Amino acid sequence: MPWLPVRLTSLKQCQAQFGELGKLRLLHLVRRRISILNGHTIGHDVVADRAHRYGYRLYSSVKQQHWSATLMKLLRYILASLCLTLTAAAGWIEDTEDGTVIHVKVFALPDPAANDSYSRAQGQSIKEFVRRFPELFAQKYRDTYKADPATYGDHNWDNVSIEMHRFSGIQVEGVETTLLSIAGDIAPDVLYVNFRQSSSYIEQEFLYPLDEYVDQMTEEQKDFRINKKIWPVIKRVGPGSSEEQVWAVPYGGALGKVILYNRQLFDESKIPYPDNNWTWEELFDICKKLTDPANGVYGIQLGKGIHESWYWVTFLWSAGGDCMTYDRETDEWSCVFDSDAAVKALDFYTQLTTEHWTDKLGKKRYGYAYKEDDASVKWDRDQIGMRFSYIDEKLLTTINPDKIGLVPVPFGPERDVEVDGKIVKQRMRGAELNSRMMGLYAGIEDRVIRDAAWEYMFWYDSKDAMGIMVKIMVEGGLGRYINPKYLKMFGYDAILRLSNPAWLEAFEIAIETGMPEPYGRNSNIAYDLMTHPIREAEELGLKGKLPTDSEERYNVLKGLLKKAVARANRDMLGKIPPQEMQKRRTISGLVLAMIVITFVMVFWWIKRIFTAPEVAGGKQERWGFRRYRMAYVMLIPAVLTIFVWQYWPLARGSIMAFQDYKVTGGSEWVGLDNFAEVLWSVDWWKSVWNAARYGFLIIALTFLPPIILAILLQESPYFSLIFRTIYYLPAVITSLVVILLWKLFYEPSEKGVLNRILMSVPAWGYILLALILLGVALAFARRLMYHESYKLATVYTLAGLLLFYSCSSLAGPIFAVADATFVDYIKMILNEPVAWFWKLGATLEEPNRWLKDRDTAMIACVIPMVWAGMGPGCLIYLAALKGISDDFYESGDIDGATFIDKILFIVFPILRPLVIINFIGAFIGAWYGASGNILVMTAGGANTEVAxxxxFFKAFTHMRFGPATAMAWLLGFMLIGFTVYNLRILSRLEFKTTGDKG
Known part of the structure; x- marks a missing residue:
């Protein structure tokens, strides 16, 4: 780091140069940050000197320009702030008067404000580690560090202490938070690792191998901490090595998946509690008996979103299937969740969620599971019968045994198994085996911090730490929930009689029959990819399109799984034949050349568009630096800001499109492989089509309504205050509140706000509204025809027909007849006209599944944007309308212009420049700004995953930045033509003030 000076200065010098505020910032920094130079830790004096030297040099150069004293103080503070914020943010070493303090940052620490027994036990355990660390350090590390100051630094190793710090960072649903911290170079020293993440973390070289530390552990210590079934997860071959290495260590013991059940609901329905030998059939029967949607009661809680398959894999394993398999000879993983067992599991899961039935009130219902976001609330309200949960090896559970029961997952279907040469019928149970794990961040440069971080990891789940936690939990009344073997181990035999033996038996069954959560190559996206066939099967089931014939149903589900496995092998494992890959590279090279040529031509065209025409007989001034020097000076900050934050990241990031990019470094050049992958990705082109659908809806529903609202507020003297209040309300509340509010409106039951409204409107109401909209559009078309604007008249006519179809289709389910064609409808209307006439007064019988149904999910994501954007959007147009002179309207009245004529030939022409500018922003925003809205509403489900x-998912969930960058370039290539065309229009516009209306 060449910017670090050699000379050290003091805090007093820093204070003298930067003032008291600079000193306070420096003191705050000293407590948290440190710079590292060639393995040596540099304390706060170096940071102060760095700020002092660079701030002073720049200050001196500026002073020569005779700036004012006020500006100088501001500049000095800014320079000091910038210098002080450039230090590292993970662990550091601090030299104090009392000795050396090693600061270690970990992914999580117990909340000191929490007063529950478990949190207090964790907190006390960590306090004990901090208290014991000086003695531990003296025994294991002091002499070694003192003997090698070149490696460990020249510090006071005779008096060492440690301070633990909790990592804090942004949390984004569907995104690995650790990845964001690593990308920002602020990762904690101790990382949280789970099974799914482990392979990607190892391949991306996020984790430091732990063999040198684990080898120091005794066999007793290893057995105490590491379940034998977890060793394949934590010990495997890493990048650039042929030998297995240990990459993480578990903590908290093994976790097994079980099912919790609500005793109260079972008692009310007079259903016997499930035992350890229950089966799928019993689970299904219990769900049917418990479910009562009219009272908000459901049989089982399942999930939705990109990780829904977490619930499904238990059924997959219980049916005898698996997610991934590993071939040790070839060191290759394969996805195999398309087996016959997987078909059985998917069929059973789909029946649980979509089976059609009729309740006591005669209403049609679907499935017996509850999958909405407020499922935990309904569980607490005793409105859900069963749910999946983990049981912990150390602290088995903290449920109230009088209210909640616990049982292993049920046995799967019978299958033929060969035993002693005979085929017998057997059932198997496939619970999930999991564990929380810790790993050392590979980016730790200082060996001292790495050793201290390991000692924390070792202590956290050691026998001594467990003894402290057991003591505090027993004293806090949690003794009955602790695994009996630990009560025996630490001398609490008197508490054993309070333990529930059924819990221990359930845990042992869960661990014995547990299958490790997917931990193969790139398995951090395994759940995402396995969720796709579940969603597709659910959509078919809800619409009644799944065949009832067992063989046909098998073929449909098998096809969905095969398609998902092919996608998983391609996206997760990159299995593409060499010949096919070569063909893709060739075509992608041609496409890339076309992109480069297009961009060059586009920039040349832009330059030509915005270059003033030559003036005959005179010399044209091009840049005019001398004449407009002050203007250029004022533009410099803006240009630099755009360059630094827009163009430089664009240029730097473009390199990633040709790399197998790794956040921690060591990226490999792959040439055109990323573009080749993207061009042949069906999912990518599907997302582009979804983005086009979303863009059309955004333009149609959020771009035009603000114009209409502005005209109504301008022209109509009635209800203007109400309109202003209703439509401007979203501007004074946060967008998150708007989204959550509409998610409540979209509740898929008949209790949802929108469903309650729509289910109370008769069919003739929808048809009448459709006719009104069609009439308005035809009225505009008629006036355009009168003025011989035939093309625009055609557009308005088509728009009116589209509005008529969209609105009247809301009444479609009222008249729908299964498998009926258009001809069948005509025949039925002619044969039974009276019956069909009475249907006009009927209402919808079933609620809409807004965010689950692919027919309504996309428009359901757009509707909140309509309400949120109309108020602020109409203000711009309303201001423009206020600037239109009354002379125009008076002239129109004299010429006999109607209200529609004034809108078409006075308002729209004057607003045209403003409309074009907003249209460009709305169109580009519809393509690039959809992810936040879609992510919150559907997470890409129900065919709403836009480009x-x-x-976003490809980069921050799949951790494949190269293909993601290639996609971004292709998306930009698609939109640049549209942008240039509109810039050409803007270059021809002349902007003037509207003047005084009076």
Whole structure:
């Protein structure tokens, strides 16, 4: 780091140069940050000197320009702030008067404000580690560090202490938070690792191998901490090595998946409690008996979103299937969740969620599971019968045994198994085996911090730490929930009689029959990819399109799984034949050349568009630096800001499109492989089509309504205050509140706000509204025809027909007849006209599944944007309308212009420049700004994954930055033509003030 000076200065010098505020910032920094130079830790004096030297040099150069004293103080503070914020943010070493303090940052620490027994036990355990660390350090490390100051630094190793710090960072649903911290170079020293993440973390070289530390552990210590079934997860071959290495260590013991059940609901329905030998059939029967949607009661809680398959894999394993398999000879993983067992599991899961039935009130219902976001609330309200949960090896559970029961997952279907040469019928149970794990961040440069971080990891789940936690939990009344073997181990035999033996038996069954959560190559996206066939099967089931014939149903589900496995092998494992890959590279090279040529031509065209025409007979001034020097000086900050934050990241990031990019470094050049992958990705082009659908809806529903609202507020003297209040309300509340509010409106039951409204409107109401909209559009078309604007008249006519179809289709389910064609409808209307006439007064019988149904999910994501954007959007147009002179309207009245004529030939022409500018922003925003809205509403489900959300997932969930960058370039290539065309229009516009209306 060449910017670090050699000379050290003091805090007093820093204070003298930067003032008291600079000193306070420096003191705050000293407590948290440190710079590292060639393995040596540099304390706060170096940071102060760095700020002092660079701030002073720049200050001196500026002073020569005779700036004012006020500006000088501001500049000095800014320079000091910038210098002080450039230090590292993970662990550091601090030299104090009392000795050396090693600061270690970990992914999580117990909340000191929490007063529950478990949190207090964790907190006390960590306090004990901090208290014991000086003695531990003296025994294991002091002499070694003192003997090698070149490696460990020249510090006071005779008096060492440690301070633990909790990592804090942004949390984004569907995104690995650790990845964001690593990308920002602020990762904690101790990382949280789970099974799914482990392979990607190892391949991306996020983790430091732990063999040198684990080898120091005794066999007793290893057995105490590491379940034998977890060793394949934590010990495997890493990048650039042929030998297995240990990459993480578990903590908290093994976790097994079980099912919790609500005793109260079972008692009310007079259903016997499930035992350890229950089966799928019993689970299904219990769900049917418990479910009562009219009272908000459901049989089982399942999930939705990109990780829904977490619930499904238990059924997959219980049916005898698996997610991934590993071939040790070839060191290759394969996805195999398309087996016959997987078909059985998917069929059973789909029946649980979509089976059609009729309740006591005669209403049609679907499935017996509850999958909405407020499922935990309904569980607490005793409105859900069963749910999946983990049981902990150390602290088995903290449920109230009088209210909640616990049982292993049920046995799967019978299958033929060969035993002693005979085929017998057997059932198997496939619970999930999991564990929380810790790993050392590979980016730790200082060996001292790495050793201290390991000691924390070792202590956290050691026998001594467990003894402290057991003591505090027993004293806090949690003794009955602790695994009996630990009560025996630490001398609490008197508490054993309070333990529930059924819990221990359930845990042992869960661990014995547990299958490790997917931990193969790139398995951090395994749940995402396995969720796709579940969603597709659910959509078919809800619409009644799944065949009832067992063989046909098998073929449909098998096809969905095969398609998902092919996608998983391609996206997760990159299995593409060499010949096919070569063909893709060739075509992608041609496409890339076309992109480069297009961009060059586009920039040349832009330059030509915005270059003033030559003036005959005179010399044209091009840049005019001398004449407009002050203007250029004022533009410098803006240009630099755009360059630094827009163009430089664009240029730097473009390199990633040709790399197998790794956040921690060591990226490999792959040439055109990323573009080749993207061009042949069906999912990418599907997301592009979804983005086009979303863009059309955004333009149709959020771009035009503000114009209409502005005209109504301008022209109509009635209800203007009400309109202003209703439509401007979203501007004074946060967008998150708007989204959550509409998610409540979209509740898929008949209790949802929108469903309650729509289910109370008769069919003739929808048809009448459709006719009104069609009439308005035809009225505009008629006036355009009168003025011989035939093309625009055609557009308005088509728009009116589209509005009529969209609105009247809301009444479609009222008249729908299964498998009926258009001809069948005509025949039925002619044969039974009276019956069909009475249907006009009927209402919807079933609620809409807004965010689950692919027919309504996309428009359901757009509707909140309509309400949120109309108020602020109409203000711009309303201001423009206020600037239109009354002379125009008076002239129109004299010429006999109607209200529609004034809108078409006075208002729209004057607003045209403003409309074009807003249209460009709305169109580009619809393509690049959809991800946040879609992510919150559907997370890409129900065929709503748009292009920018697909890029987001590819980069920050799949951790494949190269293909994501290639996608971004292709998306930009698609939109640049549109942008240039509109810039050409803007270059021809002349902007003037509207003047005084009076």
């Amino acid at each position: 920018d959300l697909h890029i």
